[in-house]
Amino acid sequence: MLHRRLAAISAFTIAAWSFAPFVDAAGPPARKPLNAVERADLLSLLKAVDLAQETDVLSDAGVSWDSYSLKSAGEISYVPFTLGLSGLPDGFKSAAMYVRAVSRHDGIRSADERSAMRERLVRGDPPPPRSETVWVGPGEMPVGGPASSSARRSTQAPVESSTLLTLQQRQYEKQKAAEEEARKKAESKRRDPFLFPFEEYYFFELKSARTGEPRIVERALGLPPGDYDVYVGLLDRARVKTSRPVVIKHTLTVPDFWNDRLALSGLLLVNGVHVLKMPLAGQQQAEHPYTLGLTEMTPMLTRSFTPADPLSVVFQICNYGAPDSDLMVEYNFYRVENATRTLFNRTEPQRYTDVDLPPAGGW
Secondary structure (H helix, E strand, C coil): CCCCCCCCCCCCCCCCCCEEEECCCCCCCCCCCHHHHHHHHHHHHHHHHHHHHCCCCCCCCCCCCEEEEEECCCEEEEEEEHHHHHHHHCCEEEEEEEEEEEEEEEEEECCEEEEEEHHHHCCCCCCCCHHHCCCCCCCCCCCCCHHHHHHCCCHHHHHHHHHHHHHHHHCHHHHHHHHHHHHHHHHCCCCCCCEEEEEEEEEEECCCCCCCCEEEEEEEEEECCCCEEEEEEEEEHHHHHCCCCEEEEEEEEEECCCCCCEEEHHHHCEEEEEEECCCCCCCHHHHHHCEECCEEEEECCCCCCCCCCCCCCCCCCCCCCCCCCCEECCCEEEEEEEEEEEEEEEEECCCCCCCCCCCCCCC
């Protein structure tokens, strides 16, 4: 729900991506070995998350969560998320972070899943390659919507940049073979039901936010359809002996996009869509989960708009039945006041054909 009424509907972006993990000939780069201090920091975080999972006692640290679920390859959703860290002390700069997803069934959190990460840390094994969920290859991005015929520069600019993005992305046909191979590998993997469906760790430096802007960190999860409790543990590495890890929990539902029903992904409000000269790789990709292929999206950190602000929305249309199935999209806008929903604006229908849409691929 928008907190300010919009005098005009300004800009939209429609996306129907097909995501696949991106790998080059050598696969994802190996991580550098962990030193003794890093292993100790991670084990401390795992212990703190274990305790929070067992007791449901969490940290009241003012850390916020925002995420979106997007359809990806191998019946795994790509879930980029943003943590708002405004509640952490200004001196919290050198961070270790551990993320764990625990399955929920019939409203009850699983008690049978265990950590593969701990086993590796205790044995002193080399760290595993970074999760493939952050290796996203360039896809196909049809663009358009009400902004495509707008005379306002503030409205047209996101559309023009997205159109340029589409033309550049479609030059990456040579990577199709690698993406298809990666997809087959992802589909062939069978998840161990006794391991947490997602675990990952990160070390990073928190930069000071600009005046009036919150401090944030962005990463991504990869999860099959279902319900999960996602735990995030944060440790101030400069104050390990004088501070305790911060642990938060967010209950997340990942939709089932893998069926024959027309569906939409989450709606991502963005400041704009920009074109990169080349895809990000390795650590850069992990730190910028809203950058997919050459598509760089900047999520909005607010839900308040003035009448002069363009409204840019990125979303994914799933299971539309390509090829030879035109797609008709119409936007209806409702105002909600006192629990009553009232239509206040709509757009002319937008038609998409095979020329605009990605090739058929089970999406």
